[in-house]
Amino acid sequence: MDLLNQVRAAGVIGAGGAGFPTHVKLDASADYILLNGAECEPLLRVDQQLMALYPDDIIQGLAAAGRQVQAGKAIIGIKGKHEDVIRILKDHIRLLHLEDYVKVGILPDIYPAGDEQVLVYELTGRVVPECAIPLAVGCVVINAETALNVAHAAVGKSVTETYITLNGDIPRPITVKVPVGVPVKDVLLLSGIKNLDEYGVINGGPMMGSVMDAYDGYVTKKNKGFIILKKEHYLIRKKMMTFDQARIVGRTSCEQCRMCTDMCPRYLLGHNMQPHKMMRVIKYTPNDAESMKIAQLCSQCNLCEMFSCQAQLSPRAVNVWCKGKLREKGVKYTPFKETYTPRESRSYRLVPSKRLIARLGLTPFDGAAPLTEIHFDPQEIGISLQQHVGAPAQPVVKVGDVVTEGQLIGEIKEGSLGAAVHASMNGTVANITEQIIKIKVGAYV
Incomplete structure (x- = not known):
């Protein structure tokens, strides 16, 4: 079996992003393969x-x-700040005799920095x-965990685990x-939080992420982190604002200062996102689809909303709303040029991570979250049939079947976009719906 089919069989998807099936991404020809190790979201480790x-x-x-x-x-x-990791990577590239290929x-x-278009340019x-x-x-572009899963797929190991950081206003920051x-x-x-009633959790x-x-x-395979903060924290309150609230405040308060545009990462790369x-x-003009077409260029990085806007308005939420309206009307943006040059102002409008973390009120929580071995012993697990972009996987097991860790339980139809799913623990299939396969685990059967 070649690598493409090994990756497909293992159910490898983009870890931590939208979950695009990796076998589809690798069915291409390119000049560069890039590993996204930026992990630019604050507090994720x-x-x-x-x-x-x-x-x-x-x-x-x-x-x-x-x-x-x-x-x-x-x-x-x-990022250059990870000096110890850089040294390890360079040493192992040399030991693997790949220094002529991997840099x-x-x-x-x-x-x-982890936005794939920013990464490509850098x-x-x-x-x-x-x-x-x-x-x-x-x-x-693939990320570090995806590359790890590709290596596992090459030796026949399916994706049955993911790595998650728990961080925020908690007693025990940890990665597991x-x-x-x-x-x-x-x-x-x-x-270490036993009662979450007073907390908000950002997925x-x-x-x-969203609350x-x-x-x-x-x-799911896409989970990368959970940020836990008190409900009164600015970030939780901001993210819990409804679109109607954001719309009303935006209509009455926006001064058109255009800071959200001047600091937009895609605009600074030369795109027309404004x-x-x-x-x-x-x-x-909320009903004028033509005027809102550029919203489709938004990457939803949220910099405009969480950093750039001095009035704490919600440009990202407005962009998302406009995207929805454009989908309803079947309207698509058409690029007006073929080549792009970064704007001259880009070099002095880049946002330092420490400055962003301070603006978000997260500086007290910006510490280590060490990877720690934890044994999980759940009574039941639930394997989603759609942890990825594309069509859901189709069950290949039935209620009552005994399954083992790594066993295929959901496959994708030939020619369709999707990813296979596998049992992550030994157990017995207890329930199957269009969305999920539930498995009673081990001694709890």
Whole structure:
């Protein structure tokens, strides 16, 4: 079985992002394969620790992916502040005799260095066009955990685990390896908080993550972190604002200062993304689809909303609303040029991570969250059939079947976009719906 089919069979997806199936991404030809090790979301600590602990697997996974896409060069993107990890990576690249193929590329400590279009520019000098993906400029991007999973797939190991950071206003900041399907509540309790009633939990990073309204779900391959803060914390209150509230405040308070645009990472790369114009649309022409088309260029990094706007308005929320309206009307933005050059102002409008963390009120919590071995013993796990972009996996087991860790329980139809799913623990299938397969685990059967 070649690497592409091994990755497909293992159910490898983009870890921590939208969950795009990796076998589809690697079915291409590119000049560069890039590893996104920026981990630019504040307080998350997964990728930097994985690169230090499993450098051989990650380097070999990246190199294998690079060979699959016929890339002439593989570059690991990592922030220069991680000096110890950089030294480890360089030492192991040399020990693996891959120094002619794999290089370490140093990223500035800015947000959002991990945005794949920012990453492509910082590592290669190429600008991804509007409405395009990195492949348009000869690049394929995977992250550190995905590279680790590619290496595992090459030896027949399916994706049954994910790595998650717990951080925030908690007694025990920690990073753990979690079997896919473990109840989210079991993971949250590792924080040392026993009663979450007074807390808000952000699923993901503090910038792009959203506040959870319930904790009765199950861990998926995409989970990367949970940020736990008191409900009165600015970040929780800001993220819990409804769109109607944001719209009303925006209509009455936006001064059109255009700071949201002047500091937008995509605008600074030369794109036509201009959030201040979307604030104008919501105020004066909310039914004019033509005026809101540029909203489709938004990456939803949330810098405009959480840092740039001095009035603490919600340009990102407005962009999301405009995107929804455009989908309803079937309207799409058409790029007006083919080549892009970063704006001259870019070099002095980059946002330092420490400055962002301070603005978010997270400085007291910006410490280590060490990777710690934890044994999980849930009574039941829930394997979502759609942990990825594309169609849900189709069950290949039935209620009452005994399954073992790593066994295929959901496959994708030939020719469809999706990813296979596997049992992460031994047990017995207890229930199957269109969304999830629930498995009674071990002694609890």
